[in-house]
Amino acid sequence: MFVDGKVALVTGGAFGIGFCIANELLQNGLKGVTLVDVDEAKGKDAVDALSLKYGKGKIIFVRADVVNKKDLEDAMKKTVEKFGHFDILINNAGVMNDTIWEKEVDINIKGVVNGCILGLEEYLPKYNSGTEPVIVNIASTAGLTPLYFLPVYTSTKHAVIGLGKALAMRENCGVQKVKLMTLCPGATLTTLIDNLESRAFTPRLTETVKHFFEQYPEEVTQNPESVATAVVKILENGGNGSVWVVQGGELYEIEIPSFTDYKKLRQL
Numbered sequence: 142m143f144v145d146g147k148v149a150l151v152t153g154g155a156f157g158i159g160f161c162i163a164n165e166l167l168q169n170g171l172k173g174v175t176l177v178d179v180d181e182a183k184g185k186d187a188v189d190a191l192s193l194k195y196g197k198g199k200i201i202f203v204r205a206d207v208v209n210k211k212d213l214e215d216a217m218k219k220t221v222e223k224f225g226h227f228d229i230l231i232n233n234a235g236v237m238n239d240t241i242w243e244k245e246v247d248i249n250i251k252g253v254v255n256g257c258i259l260g261l262e263e264y265l266p267k268y269n270s271g272t273e274p275v276i277v278n279i280a281s282t283a284g285l286t287p288l289y290f291l292p293v294y295t296s297t298k299h300a301v302i303g304l305g306k307a308l309a310m311r312e313n314c315g316v317q318k319v320k321l322m323t324l325c326p327g328a329t330l331t332t333l334i335d336n337l338e339s340r341a342f343t344p345r346l347t348e349t350v351k352h353f354f355e356q357y358p359e360e361v362t363q364n365p366e367s368v369a370t371a372v373v374k375i376l377e378n379g380g381n382g383s384v385w386v387v388q389g390g391e392l393y394e395i396e397i398p399s400f401t402d403y404k405k406l407r408q409l
């Protein structure tokens with residue numbers, strides 16, 4: 142089992158999907174995990190809850206804003222100091238709110254780029270415990286199929302997919318010592334999707350957005366635990382550069398078209 146005995150850092154790990162990922166990794170034999178989040182109170186609660194279940198000393202919380210590279214680096218340093226190794230980085234922290242789109246771009250793109258640079262170039266190659274280390278970036282199905290009321294969120298998640306694909310291609314140049322994969326969850330029942338109508342890019346859309354989930358097929362929504370299970374599965378079986386969807390609890394790999402595939406759809 143890949144996860145067994147490894148050390149992980151999960152951004153946005155105090156709550157929602159990130160918390161569930163940390164829990165699932167520990168359930169699968171993880172040696173230690175650093176929860177990185179801006180929410181200190183939730184971070185402390187998360188450490189208490191997980192320590193009660195898995196024992197003291199296996200979980201630490203570091204208050205860090207992923208937008209700030211120094212913050213994130215400090216969290217990686219503390220991970221190595223505490224656990225001796227660092228093998229798995231989950232770039233999960235994100236927001237979904239187009240009314241604060243500049244901040245959303247910073248957190249969802251800059252935060253993931255920061256994690257990738259620090260993880261790929263420095264901390265994972267240097268401090269892994271002997272097997273190939275891994276980064277999983279959490280994108281969204283919105284990075285594949287646009288959400289009309291969240292055009293900026295949609296763009297940030299397209300960016301996360303593109304970033305992961307491009308960085309993983311470094312394998313062809315022989316400089317890649319870290320496996321990099323992308324997971325795109327579909328609608329997942331966390332506070333991220335509460336009050337959807339208050340997050341739309343333009344207030345003119347508020348009324349239509351209110352009813353968005355009423356028309357949404359129930360079978361494509363899922364609990365955050367489904368995303369966490371998917372993370373462990375791809376850590377065990379996924380390849381470098383692979384892109385995965387987990388929707389309605391179902392996990393599958395998808396292909397991004399190559400140059401030669403573009404023309405298959407429609408030619409004039």
Ligand SMILES: NC(=O)c1ccc[n+]([C@@H]2O[C@H](COP(=O)([O-])OP(=O)(O)OC[C@H]3O[C@@H](n4cnc5c(N)ncnc54)[C@H](O)[C@@H]3O)[C@@H](O)[C@H]2O)c1
Nearest residue numbers: 153156157158178179206207234235281326328329331333
């Ligand atoms: N919930 C969904 O439907 C859904 C679907 C697809 C993708 N996602 C993605 O999954 C990820 C997690 O979402 P979630 O549903 O668990 O959201 P959530 O709001 O429940 O949890 C997000 C966590 O990230 C933390 N966070 C926010 N900004 C941060 C920052 N700058 N630095 C560090 N931590 C920060 C928050 O404090 C919170 O604990 C996000 O990237 C989101 O875009 C969610």
